[in-house]
Amino acid sequence: xxxxxxxxxxxxxxxxxxxxxxxxxxxxxxxxxxxMSVSEFAKMVKGRVVxxxxxxxxxxxxxxxxxxxxxxNLGMNxxxxxxxxxxxxxxxxxxxxxxxxxxxFTIQFQWFGYIHLVPEKSLNKHxxxxxxxxSPIDEEFTxxxxxxxxxxxxxxxxxxxxxxxxxxxxxxVYIQDILFQAKLHPNRxxxxxxxxxxxxxxxxxxxxxxxxxxxxxxxxxxxxxxQKGKLTINEFLVGYKTEKPCPTxxxxxxxxxxxxxxxYICSKCQPLK
Ligand SMILES: [Zn+2]
Numbered sequence: 001x002x003x004x005x006x007x008x009x010x011x012x013x014x015x016x017x018x019x020x021x022x023x024x025x026x027x028x029x030x031x032x033x034x035x036m037s038v039s040e041f042a043k044m045v046k047g048r049v050v051x052x053x054x055x056x057x058x059x060x061x062x063x064x065x066x067x068x069x070x071x072x073n074l075g076m077n078x079x080x081x082x083x084x085x086x087x088x089x090x091x092x093x094x095x096x097x098x099x100x101x102x103x104x105f106t107i108q109f110q111w112f113g114y115i116h117l118v119p120e121k122s123l124n125k126h127x128x129x130x131x132x133x134x135s136p137i138d139e140e141f142t143x144x145x146x147x148x149x150x151x152x153x154x155x156x157x158x159x160x161x162x163x164x165x166x167x168x169x170x171x172x173v174y175i176q177d178i179l180f181q182a183k184l185h186p187n188r189x190x191x192x193x194x195x196x197x198x199x200x201x202x203x204x205x206x207x208x209x210x211x212x213x214x215x216x217x218x219x220x221x222x223x224x225x226x227q228k229g230k231l232t233i234n235e236f237l238v239g240y241k242t243e244k245p246c247p248t249x250x251x252x253x254x255x256x257x258x259x260x261x262x263x264y265i266c267s268k269c270q271p272l273k
Contacts, residue, residue, distance in 0.1 A: 001076050002058060004169025005212035006221045006229065008137065010080055011055035013224035014062070014105070017082050018050045021099040023064070030094035033109065035116040044068065044117055045097075057132045057168025067120040071129055075113035081106050082224045105224070132168040136205050137213075146202045150190050157193070157201070158186035159259055170205070174212060176239030176264045178204045185272040186256075186263040192273065238264045 002010075023045050028038045036044075048064040055061060060080075062070040074080060083089055085102040093106035095115055107115065118126045134141050134149070149167075153160060158179060161170050170178070179186055181204035184197060193201070212218075217229035233240050237247055242255040246266035256263050 001171060001173065002074055002078075002217070002221050003171040003173050004055075004057065004135070004137065005174070005209055005231075006217035006223075007055045007058055007060060007074070007169070008213050009217050009229070010224050011053050011060050013082070014060065014080075015053035017103070017224065018062075018099065018105070019052050020050065021101060021103070022049045023047060024098045024100045024102075024104075026098070027096040028094070030109070033094065033107075033113060033115045035114070035118075041117055045070065050099075056129070056135050057164055058171075059129050059132065059168075061129075063120075069118050069120060069123055071114065071116040071118060071126065072107070073114040073128070074107075075109055075111050077110040077221070078113050079106075079108045079222050079226075080224060081108075081222070081226050131165050133164060133166045135168050136170065137209055143199060143202050147198060150193065150198060153190040155190055156187045156258070157184055157190055158261070158263065160190060161205075162261070167205075170209075172261050173218070173239060174208055177237040178208045179263075180238045180266065180270060181208060183269055185265065185270045186258045187272055238266060240264060 026042050026045060028034065031038050034041050048068060051063040051065045053060065053062050058073060060072040062072065064070060079090065081090060082105050083103065090106055090108060093108045095107040096104060098104040114128065116126065124130050134145065158175055161167055162172060162175055182197065182201040184201060212231050215230040216223060217231060219229050219232040221229055223229065238253045241253045241264060243252050246253055246269055249266065249268050251266050251268040253264055253266055256265060
């Protein structure tokens with residue numbers, strides 16, 4: 001499942017290839033991904049020009065001028081692939097958008113995903129994106145801001161961080177190494193964290209996510225050019241490494257149940273205080 005690093009990589013590549021291009025037309029094979037009829041969607045999107053492409057959490061924001069956003073969520077897994085005029089298209093796709101220079105992109109969802117078109121003035125009424133919390137790679141995600149976010153919270157730290165309404169983009173993949181680097185058990189209550197632990201956690205979030213972005217994301221997810229990322233399970237510290245030695249103390253890594261999710265921890269480095 002793509003998380004913040006994979007989506008960030010795709011959005012940056014999309015921005016590079018599509019900014020300034022005019023939409024010629026679309027092809028929709030699975031209308032249920034859209035938030036309006038295909039004909040309405042086509043009418044609204046044709047002729048608009050991509051201003052820029054950014055991301056927040058697991059959502060891609062394609063800003064179209066004048067005054068619209070195309071919001072894309074790839075769901076559990078999907079291929080969002082760029083094409084040029086002489087390139088063979090993928091065998092299967094559910095959505096295709098072509099620009100006037102005959103480049104464009106296709107989307108093939110494995111399960112389900114969203115392609116929503118929203119007027120800029122009602123962006124804050126788009127429920128699925130308006131509720132997203134702060135992006136942990138944004139400049140405004142400062143240590144001060146993070147401390148304020150955690151203040152007076154009673155939840156366990158893991159369930160808090162993977163809730164997209166608090167912080168947008170961290171899921172069950174990257175949370176594992178974030179908590180390990182910060183030496184925190186997933187069930188630690190936020191109210192018991194010391195200043196130093198919060199600082200370590202803040203640094204771990206930045207380190208783990210930025211390293212993943214630099215590596216192009218996970219090895220089983222494709223980027224905009226169809227290239228796989230370079231981050232394999234071998235590169236993880238503890239995530240998905242049940243029984244492998246902890247990189248710090250050699251204790252075998254355990255897989256434990258934490259609420260509705262699984263966690264991978266070193267019980268020695270991440271004790272439940
Ligand atoms: Zn350890």
